Amino acid sequence: MLATGAVIAMPLVALGLLAGLVAWARDAVSHRTPIGTAGVLIAAAAIGNLFIERRLGAATTRPVLALFLERDDAFRSALLALAVAVLLVVATSVAVRLARR
Numbered sequence: 001m002l003a004t005g006a007v008i009a010m011p012l013v014a015l016g017l018l019a020g021l022v023a024w025a026r027d028a029v030s031h032r033t034p035i036g037t038a039g040v041l042i043a044a045a046a047i048g049n050l051f052i053e054r055r056l057g058a059a060t061t062r063p064v065l066a067l068f069l070e071r072d073d074a075f076r077s078a079l080l081a082l083a084v085a086v087l088l089v090v091a092t093s094v095a096v097r098l099a100r101r
Contacts, residue, residue, distance in 0.1 A: 021047075021089075028092055033099045039092025046085040050078070 025044075028036035050064045056074045063078035070078070 024089065024093065028096050031096055031100055033096055035099050036092065036096040039088065039095060043085060043088040043092060046081070046088050050081055050085065 025040045028040050030036075051062055053060055053062050054074070054077065056077060057072075059070070059074060061070060061074050063074075063081045066074040066078035067082065
């Protein structure tokens with residue numbers, strides 16, 4: 001029963017995250033600052049990086065999958081890539097807010 005709930009909840013969580021990212025990107029770009037536009041483009045590249053295959057040791061995996069399926073170097077690499085993407089999103093938000101003042 002718990003596994004069924006998790007399978008049903010995962011796409012809903014993914015849609016919620018996607019909607020949040022779209023709203024964040026619109027807000028960052030709507031202020032018409034070069035910082036917001038550059039930040040959105042760089043953050044998009046960092047998020048896209050999560051879906052690119054990597055070869056670590058004998059395994060080939062994508063970081064977004066390694067976050068859930070691996071518990072070794074692939075997991076640590078994926079966690080670092082995710083942390084960089086989140087840091088870029090937060091830094092862009094702060095820079096846009098400071099530039100707006």
